[in-house]
Amino acid sequence: DAGVIQSPRHEVTEMGQEVTLRCKPISGHDYLFWYRQTMMRGLELLIYFNNNVPIDDSGMPEDRFSAKMPNASFSTLKIQPSEPRDSAVYFCASSWTANYGYTFGSGTRLTVV
Amino acid sequence: KQEVTQIPAALSVPEGENLVLNCSFTDSAIYNLQWFRQDPGKGLTSLLLIQSSQREQTSGRLNASLDKSSGRSTLYIAASQPGDSATYLCAVSGSGGSNYKLTFGKGTLLTVNP
Numbered sequence: 001d002a003g004v005i006q007s008p009r010h011e012v013t014e015m016g017q018e019v020t021l022r023c024k025p026i027s028g029h030d031y032l033f034w035y036r037q038t039m040m041r042g043l044e045l046l047i048y049f050n051n052n053v054p055i056d057d058s059g060m061p062e063d064r065f066s067a068k069m070p071n072a073s074f075s076t077l078k079i080q081p082s083e084p085r086d087s088a089v090y091f092c093a094s095s096w097t098a099n100y101g102y103t104f105g106s107g108t109r110l111t112v113v
Numbered sequence: 114k115q116e117v118t119q120i121p122a123a124l125s126v127p128e129g130e131n132l133v134l135n136c137s138f139t140d141s142a143i144y145n146l147q148w149f150r151q152d153p154g155k156g157l158t159s160l161l162l163i164q165s166s167q168r169e170q171t172s173g174r175l176n177a178s179l180d181k182s183s184g185r186s187t188l189y190i191a192a193s194q195p196g197d198s199a200t201y202l203c204a205v206s207g208s209g210g211s212n213y214k215l216t217f218g219k220g221t222l223l224t225v226n227p
Contacts, residue, residue, distance in 0.1 A: 004156070031213070043202070043217040056214070091156055099144055099206040099213050104156030 006092050006105035013112055018080040021108045024073055025094030033102070034067055034077050035091040043091070049075065082112045115140045119203055119218035126193055127226050134188040134221045136203030141181050144212035148177050148188050149202040151220065157202065161188070165208070193225045 005024040013019050025032050034046040047057040052069045060067070064083070069075040079086055093104045116139045126132050136146075145164050149157040161170045161177040163186070169178040176189040190197060200222050204215040 042219040043204075043215075045214055048213060093156075099215070100147060100159070100162050102157070102159060102215075104158070106154070106156045 004092055004094050004103050004105035006090075006108050008108060009106065010109045011111070013082055013110070015083055015112055016081045018078065019082045019086075019110060019112075021077040021090050021092075021110070023075045023077070023092030023105060025075070025092070026103055027073065029094035029096050029103070031095045031097065032069060032075050033093045033095075034075070035093065037089045037091060037107070038087075046077070079110075082110075084112045087111050115143075115205060115207065115216040117203055117205060117216050117218035119201075119221050121221060122219070123222040123224075125224040125226065128193060128195060130193050130225075131189070131191050132193055132223070134190070134201050134203075134223070136186040136188070136218055138184045138186075138205050138216075140207075141184050142208040143181065144206040144208050146177075146179050146186050147204045147206075147215070148175075148186075149204065151200045151202060160201075190223075193223075195225050195227050197225050198223055
């Protein structure tokens with residue numbers, strides 16, 4: 001298995017633009033998590049899905065952020081419109097359980113200028 | 114609200130030295146505690162998992178302990194090697210209905226010098 005695949009690896013965009021981050025979880029993993037990592041706040045859970053259904057999105061910072069999981073092999077995190085304070089590394093992780101056995105992707109480094 | 118603190122923020126040691134990384138958490142009602150490793154530009158790799166009922170876990174040169182009542186965990190690395198250089202993150206999961214939610218510390222950046 002190729003692990004959790006995230007794309008793009010790097011994204012530089014201008015303030016106000018729409019940004020879409022993509023994630024392909026490991027086949028057979030029922031849980032998918034989106035995390036954001038910054039120097040100031042460390043790693044924070046944004047949202048998680050179980051069997052493609054969003055269970056907890058309380059970590060999503062604002063309405064500008066949205067996430068979808070249309071099927072078991074694909075998820076997106078969208079930011080519209082993007083702002084400089086959204087600059088961070090966004091990680092996707094999947095697991096066969098809710099609380100351990102995570103496999104993380106390599107992350108998407110987002111820079112909003 | 115759970116808070117996780119890791120001390121020190123950075124540590125530099127010569128190769129071969131044994132070392133201890135510390136993690137503390139404010140709410141002892143946890144489901145489990147995990148230690149992760151993060152290499153630059155990479156995702157996180159799970160190293161050790163300790164369930165709330167356990168006191169320690171070992172994997173090779175790594176040993177993690179948990180004292181839930183005092184809200185502390187340590188990661189012991191024996192005979193450190195340059196390949197151990199990375200950021201080490203501690204994370205706890207909540208109990209009850211929030212056991213999926215990992216709260217991470219900010220990590221300890223370890224450098225092992227040859």
